[in-house]
Amino acid sequence: MFDKTLAELASGLKSGEFSSVELTQAYLARIKAEDAKYNSFITVTEETALQQAREADKIIATGNAGAFTGLPIAHKDIFCTKGTRTSCASKMLDNFISPYNATVVDKFNQAGAISLGKTNMDEFAMGSSNESSFYGACRNPWDTDRVPGGSSGGSAAAVSAQLTPAATGTDTGGSIRQPAALCGITGLKPTYGRVSRFGMIAFASSLDQGGPMTKTAEDAAMMLNVMAGFDKNDSTSVERDVPDYTADLNKPLDGLRIGLPKEFIMDDMDSDIAAQTQAAIKEFEKLGATVKEVSLPNTALSIPAYYIIAPAEASSNLSRFDGVRYGHRCEEPVNLEDMYKRSRGEGFGPEVKRRIMVGTYALSEGFYDAYYNKAQQIRRLIRDDFTKALSEVDVIMGPTTPHPAFRIGEKSSDPVSMYMEDIFTISLNLAGLPGMSIPCGTVNGLPTGLQIIGDYFAEQKLLNVAHQFQMATDWHKQSPQGI
Numbered sequence: 001m002f003d004k005t006l007a008e009l010a011s012g013l014k015s016g017e018f019s020s021v022e023l024t025q026a027y028l029a030r031i032k033a034e035d036a037k038y039n040s041f042i043t044v045t046e047e048t049a050l051q052q053a054r055e056a057d058k059i060i061a062t063g064n065a066g067a068f069t070g071l072p073i074a075h076k077d078i079f080c081t082k083g084t085r086t087s088c089a090s091k092m093l094d095n096f097i098s099p100y101n102a103t104v105v106d107k108f109n110q111a112g113a114i115s116l117g118k119t120n121m122d123e124f125a126m127g128s129s130n131e132s133s134f135y136g137a138c139r140n141p142w143d144t145d146r147v148p149g150g151s152s153g154g155s156a157a158a159v160s161a162q163l164t165p166a167a168t169g170t171d172t173g174g175s176i177r178q179p180a181a182l183c184g185i186t187g188l189k190p191t192y193g194r195v196s197r198f199g200m201i202a203f204a205s206s207l208d209q210g211g212p213m214t215k216t217a218e219d220a221a222m223m224l225n226v227m228a229g230f231d232k233n234d235s236t237s238v239e240r241d242v243p244d245y246t247a248d249l250n251k252p253l254d255g256l257r258i259g260l261p262k263e264f265i266m267d268d269m270d271s272d273i274a275a276q277t278q279a280a281i282k283e284f285e286k287l288g289a290t291v292k293e294v295s296l297p298n299t300a301l302s303i304p305a306y307y308i309i310a311p312a313e314a315s316s317n318l319s320r321f322d323g324v325r326y327g328h329r330c331e332e333p334v335n336l337e338d339m340y341k342r343s344r345g346e347g348f349g350p351e352v353k354r355r356i357m358v359g360t361y362a363l364s365e366g367f368y369d370a371y372y373n374k375a376q377q378i379r380r381l382i383r384d385d386f387t388k389a390l391s392e393v394d395v396i397m398g399p400t401t402p403h404p405a406f407r408i409g410e411k412s413s414d415p416v417s418m419y420m421e422d423i424f425t426i427s428l429n430l431a432g433l434p435g436m437s438i439p440c441g442t443v444n445g446l447p448t449g450l451q452i453i454g455d456y457f458a459e460q461k462l463l464n465v466a467h468q469f470q471m472a473t474d475w476h477k478q479s480p481q482g483i
Contacts, residue, residue, distance in 0.1 A: 001026055002162040003479065006071055006219040009165055013060060013070045020060065020070030024053040024114050027072050031116065031163045038139045040148075040157040042077045043085050044117035052114045059112060068226055069112030074167040076155050077118035078125055079105050079210070080199040088201050089133035090123045092321050092328045092347030102199025103231045104168060104210050111226045116164050120154030123349045124318065125172055125203040127151050128421045129411065130179070132351040137408055140183060141480040142446055146405040149179030155213045156183040162483055166214040166223055170200060172207045173306055174400075174425025177437040180213055181400035181449025184439045186466065186476060187213045188220045191457050192432035193238035195224075196231035204313035205236070207306075207429040216476055217438065217466035221245035224459060240457065248460050249467040254288035256465065259393035263299040264424060269402035273448050276441030277399045280450045280469070284397075287468055294389040294396065298381045302427040303419055305382070308362050308375035309430070314352075315359030321347065354415065383431040390455045395465055399424055400437040400449035424451060434459050438466045439475035447478070 001023070004012070012018055028046050035041050049072065056070035080086045080098035082105075087093045101109065108115070120138040122130050130138040130153025140148040141161040148157040152169030156179035159167055169176040171189035180187025188211045195210040202208060212223030224245045231237040258281065265274060281291060323329040323343025330346055333339035348356070362371040389396060401421055411418040428435045433453060440450035450469075454462045470476045 002030060004165065005215050006165050006222050009071055010067060014065070020053040020056040020114060021050065023070065024049050024072050024116070027116055027164060034161060035163055037144055038141055038157045038161050039136050040120055040138050040154045040161065040163060041074070041117050042087060042089065042120050042135050042154070045084055045115055048084070049114050049116050056112050056114065066112055067222060068108070070114065072114040072116050072164060073108065074116045074119050074155060074158055074164040075105060076121055076152050076167065076169050078121060078170055078201050079168060080201065081105050081115070081118065084118065086118070086201070087134070088124050089121045089135060090347065090349065090352070091134045094134065094328065096327055100199065103196035103233060104200065104227055107226050113226070119158055119167055122151035122153070122351070124201070124314070124352050125151040125170055125175060125208070126314070126351050126355055128174070128178060128418050129406070130154065131408060131412060132349055134349060139408070140405050141483060142184065143405065146407050146446070147182065149182035149405065151175040152213060153179045156180055156185055156187070159183070159185045159213055159215065160480060162479070166212060166219055168210060168227070169213045170208055170210050171429065172203050172310060173429050174422040176211050176213060177400050177425050177435060177449065177451060178422060180437040182405040182447065184447030184478060184480070185213060185215060186217055186220050186436065186438050187211065188224065188436040188459065188462070189428065189434060190224065190228065190459055191434045193236050194434070194457065194459065195227045196229070196234045196237050198231055198233040202317040204310040205317060206313060207310060209429070217463050217470055218246065218249055220436070221249060221463045243460055245460055245463055248464045251464050252288060253284065253465065253468050256284070256289040256395070257393040258284060258289050258291045259294035259389050259396040260291060261294055261296045261299065261389070261396060261398055263296050264398035266402060266423070269399065270404065270443060272443040273399050273402065273404065276443065276448045277450060280440040281397060283469060283472055287472060292393065294392060296385045296389060296427065298378065298385050299423070299427055301378045302382055302430060303423060305375040305378040306426045306430060307358065307419060308371050309379065311355040311359030312362045312372050313359070315356050315363060318352070318356055323347070379430045382427050386427070386431045386433055394461065396453040398451055400451040404443045404446035404448060428453060432456070434462060436462050436466060438469060439478070441475060442478070
């Protein structure tokens, strides 16, 4: 049962092979038995899940079930969930019980999905390894001495370890795609504004975007059908019709034009990952695609631009966590200033503090123009690079990460080295473009990902391209040893 995709589980529910309660109980039991190895969940919502499953079975019995009725998923612990702790993996919000649902959570509830719980993550989504969590590092099911990637590492690990068939994630600089690659699953970052950010605790508001993390592209399409759409509660949400993302999955790829950026082949990247990427491209050529070299000349500037813009927005967004209204408050403050300082000093971890300090500095008088404005100008150049390249090709492809999963603690003392793991993913967030990572091989027993990039609102095309690759290969069917 646990190796089934969402689409296969939906078929099993429809045929009566099992009930939603039976399915939910099986996953809850598996989480209880196995997750101590991975630490992929922060909160397991057993009582809520079983109640939702009972309601789903009633709907299924009437013959009025939707495509998602009765299917279990997990939510990254950045999505506010009414009556449930929503911690963002931070001591600051360890005691926060959300009084409302994020729009994404509401959408899945309305679709009849079952929420198994909330998954581990980097604190406030700041990190590339899931090591900055207040609840401890999450571990990669392919090798528990290695990181699952971040910040959506808990969601990626839970799907990879078959503790949930699918999960939600968020992507600010690669935080869906990078852990998807390191854990051997499929992850999609939609176009900025395609999925509502209401109730998704903000890290960097102009970069954050929610998306699905699944076994297959078909499952990602099913998830995006639920998640996507305009939300009046989110001023950055785009008012645009939502297509059926499953409709074009089986279109042939004859004539597909693939662009390969010369900047995505770097001297210090793993040579085996480069070889796996080339092998995947060859597979697309067999499916009827043509390939040409394109250029994204400002790729190297994406890291410095991102690490000005994202910390600046984080500095602003996280100023609300002050110990006054909700979240962690220090004991016996002597005055208001003492409460602010000690509550924030105790509540935030080292990576969050580092980014707040960088962001506050970049926004300070005398440095705003030199740093923040300059980074925004570079952001425009990066967007223009993609616009030019995508006028010549249908999709852009390359490796998702320069290296496979690294060992826990290996890069903890070198933040810049860890930041460089996102070199291929960050530029998409700066441009607001959609992108996804799909499994395309293994290196020394660890999975690698192929990144597929499309034009604005071209998620349907990306899912079609990814699905056709998965129909011709079996990398997405491979599981960690022992699972």
